[in-house]
Amino acid sequence: MNSHRFVKPQYTTYMQQSQVDKKSLKGKKVAISGTFKNLKHKDVEVMIKKLGAMCSGNVTASTNYLVQGSGKKYESKKLRQAEKMKIPIIDLNWLEKRCKEINANGALEKTQPVPVPDNRNTILSRPFVPDLAPLNIDGTTKIGQGNDTNESCTFVSLTVARPTIPVPECEIRNSQEGLQLYQPPARPVKRLPLHGSVFVPHRRYQESDGHFIGSEVELLAGKYQLVSGLGQGGYAKVFEAKDITTGKSVAIKVSKAGQTYRWSASNEIRVLKTLRANSDNHKKQIINFQAEFEYLGHNFIVLELLSLSLCDFLKDNEYAPFPNSQIQSVNRQILVGLAFLQDLGIIHADLKPGNIVLCNRAYQTFTYRRTVFSTWSETRYDASRRVLLDPEIRLIDFGLASFYDEESGIHDGSYPYCAPEVRLRLKSTFARDIWSLGCILLELFTGRVAFSDTSLPDYLAIAEAVTGSDIDDAWLGAQSQDRDVHCPSLKSSVLASRERLRTEKVNDLNRIVSRDNSFLEGFQDLIRSTLTFNPDDRIQVREALRHVWVTGKAPPDDGTVAAKIRRQ
Structure with missing residues (x-):
């Protein structure tokens, strides 16, 4: 309609x-x-x-x-x-x-x-x-x-x-290890209203691009003392701060000044409050939201202080792949987070390694010798790599998140992790987060981004080459005013990209994830089910939580050895 x-x-x-x-x-x-x-x-x-x-x-x-x-x-x-x-x-x-x-x-x-x-x-x-x-x-x-x-x-x-409301499953367990994977929130779920903002900007405290200048302020909200900057994103800066009333360290996300950034901050605050209102004692792998306030024309969001993102850890580790057991662990945690979001009707819309953060950066160094195939390359590792002692993670950054039943437009997110239907401006559903998960798993397994930030026709053609399946040509000819602005002749451009890739070396899933054993067979099967072009056919989060690779036990590797070291 x-x-x-x-x-x-x-x-x-x-x-x-x-x-x-x-x-x-x-x-x-x-x-x-x-x-x-x-x-x-x-x-x-x-x-x-x-x-x-x-x-x-x-x-x-x-x-x-x-x-x-x-x-x-x-x-x-x-x-x-x-x-x-x-x-x-x-x-x-x-x-x-x-x-x-x-x-x-x-x-x-x-x-x-x-x-x-x-x-x-x-x-x-x-x-x-x-x-x-x-x-x-x-x-x-x-x-x-x-x-x-x-x-x-x-x-x-x-x-x-009157709908027959299914009784939520008490839990989803790992059949091999007896671990509880997911505990649904209590019904009915609570949804918080959109956060209202009243801005009184002050140019002394902001840079020319609207970012907050933390060095000009001694104390925030009468209790938070800024310690250092942690990073900067599209619409906000993140600072480490100390709560002088408790002595604990926190992270404070400060939005840029301006109408566009006000909406993003208000939207994220609403989502975080909704997540907190529906949380319980069970881990949902979502960052802990503590408080929010406004000051000098900016929104301040107080969060738990975490460690490196998966993206930063890969970079510091010279892009060496994660051990298979830890990929499995991270995947389980992401699925738990996505299941919780879906139960609340929330689409993350920007799932990527940069928005998945470790709780602890401690690691052990292991000798690493392996030939790794990624989308474009074959890399021989013969050195050492860092292996986390504890791969526990949290999902962060809900600035682009939306409620499934509310019209908010289609936001791209980050192109290398963006589902085809989103880049084509056709639809945005829970399935977009599942596609992003497949891209993340491939990156952790190879150490390289699966689909580079490239033009839309090239992106679609590369995804076809990796998955070994073709996108429906009807999608390429579908009407979309926004999409046509970017690529007026999409269908012919994709055909040209397909033809060009035949002469270039693109590794498919069978080469990237070899089926050497049942564990890797299950991993490849899960990847294929997440990287399905049609979102209606893509695996759903609860199906994925019950997938044989997710519920199975990983063979011993550097990750399992690191876990034993942590427990000693």
Whole structure:
């Protein structure tokens, strides 16, 4: 359904009587409201199908309420009537946004009675309920349009089937080691509102590009003393600081000054607060959020102080690969983090080694001799490498994160780890994080980035060569205004890149991950399932947590030896 049809209220959409099997319906009546223009019959029909609803016929104003009236005064009157009779109101704008990314099983959020929003564009938050199969709507449903006068209109009664909420699994365990891999959050999950910001910028405390100058401030919020800078990203700087009230060290992320960076900071604060509100004593591998405040035109986010990112550790280790046992451990932890995010309806959207941080950088040096194949090269290691004593990690940086059911646009993230459907501007779902995970696992195994930061046609052609599968040509010809700005003749460009790569040496997965034993066979199988072009066919996070390679036991290697050293 095209979002451009949803503008100021101008038309009335209604449904006439439909014959349905009422015995199959369980639930309640709802009123539907929204702002739209030129809404087509098929648009609404598809929407109803995917919501798991059936039209149960025309009713009078005494029992149900108008879909959409003409004019604010007329609309408000009907909505007040619906509220008075305590009939739940569903915002059609929210439904449209939800349906755009609804999965094949018709997943939706449980309808809750909500107050009438003042703004019809308000997105109503509801607890997320996965895996709901939609009911069918028969072919006799008819949708028509009134004009923009205050004419009498037909009313609609939708009976939304009450979803059978699956009881969350108590845990997902490692069958070989008896380890608990994942404990879902309690239901219903909590979602925090967007953080509001009021900025009073002060040029003395910011650089020309808007970054905060920490050296000009002695004490933040009356308790945080800046110690040193830790790094700098696209919209923020990170400082190490000391909480003088507790004596503990923390990390403080400081956003740039400016409207764009204000939104990113507010969005990250909302996500972090939501994560904290739903956390428990079980490890979810997410960075610990402690506090936030505003000062001198900047947002300050106080976080637990961690160590190096996986990216920095690889660099310091001269890009030597991780031991297989530690790749397995890191993968398990990332999957636990992604499962937690997905249970809260959150897409990370920027998963990469730079946003996965170690809790401890302690390591042991081992002799390392091995020939490693990566996408473009063959490297012989005959020296030493650092092996972590403890590969425990945390996921960080939620500046681009979004809630699955809220329209926020498609953000690329980092190109080498960006899923094809995202770079093609087609969709952004939980599956994009799974593709990123596959890229990360290959990088830890080879020490090299799997797909370089290159042009879109080259990126797609290289991904085809590595995975041994082809992207659907229909995707390359799909309409996308944003994408066409970057590459007007995408299909022909990809064909040219494919042809050029035939003369260049690109290693495929069979060469990069040799199937020398059952452990590596399982690893290659997991990689292939994460790097599937069609996001609907890509492995899901809970499937991955049960994958034989994830639940199995890794053969002894430098990583298992380092773990024994740590326990001594």
